[in-house]
Amino acid sequence: MLLFLLRTLNLKRERRLAPERLAQVQHRRLKGLVRRTIQRSAFYREKYQGIDFDRFTLGDLPPTTKGELMANFDRVVTDPAVTRAGLERFMDVPENAGHLFLDRYIVSHTSGSQGQPMLIVQDQKSLELAFRLQMTRGNNEKVGVREGISRLIDPVRLAVVTLKRGFYPSATLFQHMPAAARRYVNVLWLSQTDPDLNRRLNDFRPQVLTGYAGVLEMLALESEAGRLRLKPELRQVVNNSEALTDRAKARIQSAFGLHVMNNYATGECIFLSNGCSTNAGAHINADWAICEVVDEEYRPVPAGTPGQKVLITNLANGVQPFIRYEVGDVVTMADTPCQCGSRLPRVARIEGRAADVFWVGEGTRRRRMINLVFAHAIEYLRDVREWQAIQWDRQRVVVRLEPLPGAVLDLSRARQAIDRELTTYNFQDVEVDFEVAPQLSADPETGKFRRMISLVENQANKAVPPHRPTIGQGMIGTAIGSRRPNRPTSANSGTR
Ligand SMILES: [Zn+2]
Missing domain, CATH: 3.40.50.12780 (ANL, N-terminal domain)
Structure with a gap:
């Protein structure tokens, strides 16, 4: 003591x-x-x-x-005594949360918003x-x-x-x-x-x-x-x-x-x-x-x-x-x-936390698009309570804006603000659209709000695949609901 x-x-x-x-x-x-x-x-x-x-x-x-x-x-x-298989079995049982692994280790895993979750073991x-x-x-x-x-x-x-x-x-x-x-x-x-x-x-x-x-x-x-x-x-x-x-x-x-x-x-x-x-x-x-x-x-x-x-x-x-x-x-x-x-x-x-980054194509390379590109633009919009950017396609991002209670958003101001940021950061080849969302909430699994969600393979240094045809605005709402962002449903599902 x-x-x-x-x-x-x-x-x-x-x-x-x-x-x-x-x-x-x-x-x-x-x-x-x-x-x-x-x-x-x-x-x-x-x-x-x-x-x-x-x-x-x-x-x-x-x-x-x-x-x-x-x-x-x-x-x-x-x-x-610590093995990956043993750890995965332990974390597959939700009731084990709060208990020690092998009576001596505290175990956790990262959220998977950056791809494969990391399994972590530490002592008391x-x-x-x-x-x-x-x-x-x-x-x-x-x-x-x-x-x-x-x-x-x-x-x-x-x-x-x-x-x-x-x-x-x-x-x-x-x-x-x-x-x-x-x-x-x-x-x-x-x-x-x-x-x-x-x-x-x-x-x-x-x-x-x-x-x-x-x-x-x-x-x-x-x-x-x-x-x-x-x-x-x-x-x-x-x-x-x-x-x-x-x-x-x-x-x-x-x-x-x-x-x-x-x-x-x-x-x-x-x-x-x-x-x-x-x-x-x-x-x-x-x-x-x-x-x-x-x-x-x-x-x-x-x-x-x-x-x-x-x-x-x-x-x-x-x-x-x-x-x-x-x-x-x-x-x-x-x-x-x-x-x-x-x-x-x-x-x-x-x-930019690694999870707050989109990798977009630029010529034959990939370039990091940090969350500040969006954050700076949205700072000009006083009526926004929260925002979330979804990289729907390699070169296409939809920003969802939740207004403050009672506020009405002017999307043309959002347009001007983002165009200014895209120019400042020199992103010529990325298309950004806006959508009003009545309520944006945290990831139900982790309780953490994800401001940047990528629906494409989101890493650096990979050859850029050919551009897919752009998907129409009207489809985005349903598509976002049905196509879930890449994240694990349990400790190890992302690794199997
Ligand atoms: Zn200090």
């Missing part, structure tokens, strides 16, 4: 470490991870052949991809680390011994609003909350579809509110309508695992009068960063994780410039090592020190 508190407070201090000292801590942990990994993982032993383990640098280690780690799953993990220690980081660095107030002890008497009231329990990384975090953390935090877990949501939140009076950006935005509208009354007790709002648009951020901030802390993480490294308390973006927990912003050829991209993808290393997960693991997110690191006092590197912008 006391150990938990002391370890937790230590993390608060480490965020002020000088960069050189931080790099030492990071490299020491990396060396330890690599040493233990090559002893027990046949996959990494082969992959790292020829590397001098006494004097290697991070860049000497070849990157890894999801396809490769999934194809070699049983040879990647360092515990022979890494989950405890995620909590400790959230309690210290992901927190906009001082946490000292006095605050720690006062929270034992009066725990923080944290409301988590997500859809449901399941094997999603962010859900497992709260399902497996360490006992020690429970002493400091009183959690109310609510479903965003709960008809009594407003009343239950009003009664609970949360001090911290955590949810997906789409849910937080919905609650902001409820607050503005006077149905949700969380002020003045609410002092922190945290967005988890869904891209936060500028519009949603502005709406949430004005409704609650609070800065939205925007965590950036992946299922493969749930404690990758914590949202900054003062600025946009998030600080990488660089003592426990490494986030390299790179270009298409894995060359480092300097701070201030957007990369093409990131390589993520999780320094705490020894059972399923993720070392220089490729994620297709477009990330820009900040190139100036942060005013919040943290010296940890800060992600300034996340311009």
